[in-house]
Amino acid sequence: MRDRTGRPALTKPASTLGPIHEQLERARRHHAPVDRGMMAEVVRAVLTTMSGDLSATETSLLHEVEALGRAISAAKQEIASLRxxxxxxxxxxxxxxxxxxxxxxxxxxxxxxxxxxxxxxxxxxxxxxxxxxxxxxxxxxxxxxxxxxxxxxxxxxxxxxxxxxxxxxxxxxxxxxxxxxxxxxxxxxxxxxxxxxxxxxxxxxxxxxxxxxxxxxxxxxx
Amino acid sequence: MPIDRSMNVLIVDDYKTMLRIIRNLLKQIEFNNVEEASDGTEALSKLRSGHYGLVISDWNMAPMTGLQLLQEVRADVRLRQIPFIMITAESKTENVVAAKQAGVSNYIVKPFNAETLKGKIEKVLGHA
Incomplete structure (x- = not known):
């Protein structure tokens, strides 16, 4: 299957999305804002399930996004610690x-x-x-x-x-x-x-x- | 014709130190009838109730700035002919242009020296 740009579509069998669904379900059950740890876990799970479908560039890009997320998270903590x-x-x-x-x-x-x-x-x-x-x-x-x-x-x-x-x-x-x-x-x-x-x-x-x-x-x- | 040094001069500044310095410098060049105001509102009130031959004003004052005072003076038929010198730390082009457009007679940037003050006063009073 190809997407509109002609590249192979990023599809995965429903079974491989299980961990993500479980994470989201757990988050919903708790009725609390998703914390940074859980967010990082979800991102890691997404990257793991997609690793077979992505090119090296795309994987690298996703890792950069993850690193950016971590940097934002760290900045938030630093700002929060300002008195x-x-x-x-x-x-x-x-x-x-x-x-x-x-x-x-x-x-x-x-x-x-x-x-x-x-x-x-x-x-x-x-x-x-x-x-x-x-x-x-x-x-x-x-x-x-x-x-x-x-x-x-x-x-x-x-x-x-x-x-x-x-x-x-x-x-x-x-x-x-x-x-x-x-x-x-x-x-x-x-x-x-x-x-x-x-x-x-x-x-x-x-x-x-x-x-x-x-x-x-x-x-x-x- | 020599300058009439007996004229009333109004100096306007919200810094007492600056009023005192200008008053003393004016005294040295024989302008002894000097009155003070600490902002534009007080100055306008004095100008409307007295007779002045020269206004020397700072810009940065509240509630009425020197520029607003200048605009009020130029809009008042009885006051509009009074020479008006701005002495200010505002030294950007936009400030000089705004003052000129409002009808300033001359513009002195702080810090200034006695010679500059004397020269500008003589110039605006027609004896450059």
Whole structure:
């Protein structure tokens, strides 16, 4: 007998399918989801009963499928072993609290620096013109350097948003694979909503346009 | 004609540090009448109740962003002529294009230096 492609059809006497039927019947009687072990057993039984009919390529392909099944099974176990509750309730809040503390401390330090600069600025106005100019020049450079606090603050905000996305994705992945008995709260959206899609924040130096690039772009826009 | 440095300048940023830095840099170039707002909504309210000759605004703020503030300013018959400089860490082409389309007078990318700020202010006030 040949199939529609002209190749010999894969037929087997009903008696050789017995082990498969028995496995399926056993699974039905238990009324429980088929576990990984039983699934592997069924696949092995199928491969065994078909071995006489398949070419070397087809057998190899089926073995690859079986190996793929095992790999998926192993991945599921690994994902199931992730302690999502810890990630959500301890790790992410810890990381975000630490980052918030960095922003607070750098802001406090920057304000202290700025206060001193303002004092120096006032002094610059009372000293000889030459010395005053030098003093003010130095103070200006400190003002410029202090803008780092704004940039680092924005970068840290981006990192916190990314952590929240990772948290949501891990929770979703674990739920998809049926782990932890549904004890995970899944956020409604898997990304942190932003008010304006154009808010990209500071770019890494390798990706960012500098002021001269922006001036050229503005000029080209008329 | 020299620049009128007695004009009111409104600076808008949600980072107090940045407001303080810009205020001090403006003071160094003799702009002493500087007022602050921490987001677009507060800025718009101040602009509608006062008289300002220049707005210097950040982009990334909530609830109203700098871009939305710019759009509101340009849509308001009484405010639309005010020069508006965006100072922001947003440095992608799409940001610059969007700001330009909304009518920005000039665009400064953070981190910036005092010379750039001074140069852009002089340019938008017509004394480049």
């Amino acid at each position: 999502v509750a810890d990630i959500k309730q301890r790790d992410i809040p810890f990381a975000t609290d630490e980052l918030d503390a960095i922003v607070r401390h750098t802001a406090d330090a920057t304000h202290a620096i700025l206060e001193s600069c303002e004092m120096l600025d006032a002094v610059a106005a009372t000293v000889a013109a030459d010395a005053g100019a030098k003093l003010q020049d130095a103070v200006t450079k400190i003002y410029e350097a202090c803008s780092f606090q704004d940039i680092t603050g924005q970068r840290i905000t981006k990192v916190v948003a990314t952590l929240k996305v990772i948290e949501a994705k891990v929770a979703r992945m674990v739920t998809t694979f049926g782990a932890h008995g549904g004890t995970i709260d899944i956020p409604a959206a898997d990304h942190v909503p932003i008010a304006d899609e154009l808010l990209n924040g500071p770019q890494l130096p390798s990706n960012a346009m500098d002021q001269s690039d922006i001036d050229k772009l503005l000029a080209s826009l008329g």
